[in-house]
Amino acid sequence: MEILYKSTRGGEEGVTASQAILKGLAKDGGLFVPDHIPALDVPMETLARMTYQEVAYEVMSRFFTDFTEEELKNCIAKAYDEKFDTEEIAPLTKAEGIYFLELFHGATIAFKDMALSILPHLLTTAAGKNHVKNEIVILTATSGDTGKAAMAGFADVPGTKIIVFYPKDGVSPVQEKQMVTQKGGNTYVVAIRGNFDDAQTGVKNIFNDKTFAEEMARAGFQFSSANSINIGRLIPQVVYYVYAYASLVRNSEIKNGDVVNVTVPTGNFGNILAAFYAKQMGLPIGKLICASNENKVLVDFFRTGVYDRNRPFILTSSPSMDILISSNLERLIYRISGQSAARTKECMDGLQKNGRYEIDDEMREQLNDFYGDYASEEETAAEIASMYKDTGYVLDTHTAVAVSVYEKYRKESGDTTPVILASTASPYKFTRSVLHAIDADAYDGLGDFEQMDVLSEISNTKIPRAIEEIRTAPVRHNTVCDADQMGQTVKKILGI
Numbered sequence: 001m002e003i004l005y006k007s008t009r010g011g012e013e014g015v016t017a018s019q020a021i022l023k024g025l026a027k028d029g030g031l032f033v034p035d036h037i038p039a040l041d042v043p044m045e046t047l048a049r050m051t052y053q054e055v056a057y058e059v060m061s062r063f064f065t066d067f068t069e070e071e072l073k074n075c076i077a078k079a080y081d082e083k084f085d086t087e088e089i090a091p092l093t094k095a096e097g098i099y100f101l102e103l104f105h106g107a108t109i110a111f112k113d114m115a116l117s118i119l120p121h122l123l124t125t126a127a128g129k130n131h132v133k134n135e136i137v138i139l140t141a142t143s144g145d146t147g148k149a150a151m152a153g154f155a156d157v158p159g160t161k162i163i164v165f166y167p168k169d170g171v172s173p174v175q176e177k178q179m180v181t182q183k184g185g186n187t188y189v190v191a192i193r194g195n196f197d198d199a200q201t202g203v204k205n206i207f208n209d210k211t212f213a214e215e216m217a218r219a220g221f222q223f224s225s226a227n228s229i230n231i232g233r234l235i236p237q238v239v240y241y242v243y244a245y246a247s248l249v250r251n252s253e254i255k256n257g258d259v260v261n262v263t264v265p266t267g268n269f270g271n272i273l274a275a276f277y278a279k280q281m282g283l284p285i286g287k288l289i290c291a292s293n294e295n296k297v298l299v300d301f302f303r304t305g306v307y308d309r310n311r312p313f314i315l316t317s318s319p320s321m322d323i324l325i326s327s328n329l330e331r332l333i334y335r336i337s338g339q340s341a342a343r344t345k346e347c348m349d350g351l352q353k354n355g356r357y358e359i360d361d362e363m364r365e366q367l368n369d370f371y372g373d374y375a376s377e378e379e380t381a382a383e384i385a386s387m388y389k390d391t392g393y394v395l396d397t398h399t400a401v402a403v404s405v406y407e408k409y410r411k412e413s414g415d416t417t418p419v420i421l422a423s424t425a426s427p428y429k430f431t432r433s434v435l436h437a438i439d440a441d442a443y444d445g446l447g448d449f450e451q452m453d454v455l456s457e458i459s460n461t462k463i464p465r466a467i468e469e470i471r472t473a474p475v476r477h478n479t480v481c482d483a484d485q486m487g488q489t490v491k492k493i494l495g496i
């Protein structure tokens, strides 16, 4: 059955999957949601015999119904290939009774690779299907990680260019090195004199500039964004929950039909929403355990029904979860309001105007599947140290937040249901914090690359290619500009 997409705020409906992917955000500022969640109508025994790519096709074809089989299989084949350092793409590792779903085997050793390696192909395919002749130009402002993951995904994808802006003095030396060494004839990296907010505001201004868009169109270009609210990033994330469950059945860790819980270190709420969608499709998921760091807006929301971003922004050792507005939560609000666009819009207007909104009791009741808690910086570090000491397995800071919250949940509830825990970054991505947690006295004084050698030794793992490469890779990008010159810089890059 065909699935069409509509805005959570009611301003658009009857939009095909490919159009929703092309548009990214709906005209009214809402997020695109499917008009219903399709059933996972493939027997688990069949899924259990499939490769990651085959499972990806089964899941994604249920949502992206206007893509042909050939188109979708093509996108999947180009995305999940040797860019990943394991054929399994998303392998499971068991430690202390937890099934760690390792989502960090892609090009930038973090979970955003799972979606950003396929989005460019979905986007160019969608452009073709909708007779868009313009070349697609992706503009992104980054505080370090997302920009790199987006570039890795878009590098050398025909019909696209990607321009990434980062704050010159606002990213770590390793992050900067990762960006300025980026390969690909269609990738452009620009450092700006300013902070991340300046970079983001600059990108927004360019996006909202109608004259700019007209000039672009005359030259055969159009802008698009690789933002995490694009439905083309969300649906590919449903795949690995299905694949993980099927893997557990295949390996006789569970029986088909057994319930599993899922724990996710959460920021923008995309990853855990994908697990919720998997549950709605019929995957036997029990609790969805939502783990936050000290920026615990979501914890308070699950406990009180009030979402309130009016609080200090705390910098933690799990920076990808330092977020006060979890954009993808809007899709959950829409669902628990009985798909009421009016109610959703009311909440989002409240968030925009007053930085807060409150849901009613009827909506709260539908959050029973969710459990939210947070881990402090001390708890996070203690978790890294104890897991290493007890099992030799080294957690990154984000994953450690999730383990700490999961342990709290299990103690509180006594629930011993098997748990799949989304492991969202390789410890090599946050080596300094990880080694500091394990033995600060011994390791704090070492340089970045010395630390990586130490991590390799103590965890008995190979240094990932992503890290190995930046040691020797030549610098390819050295453009620097003022924040108010971003538009001109884009024009210069595009030759218009």
Ligand SMILES: *Cc1c(COP(=O)(O)O)cnc(C)c1O
Residues within 6 Å of the ligand: 110, 111, 112, 145, 228, 265, 266, 267, 268, 269, 270, 271, 272, 320, 321, 398, 424, 425
């Ligand atoms: C982006 C990110 C998260 C948060 O995921 P959301 O989908 O935004 O909730 C967690 N961990 C890491 C390492 C990330 O990069």
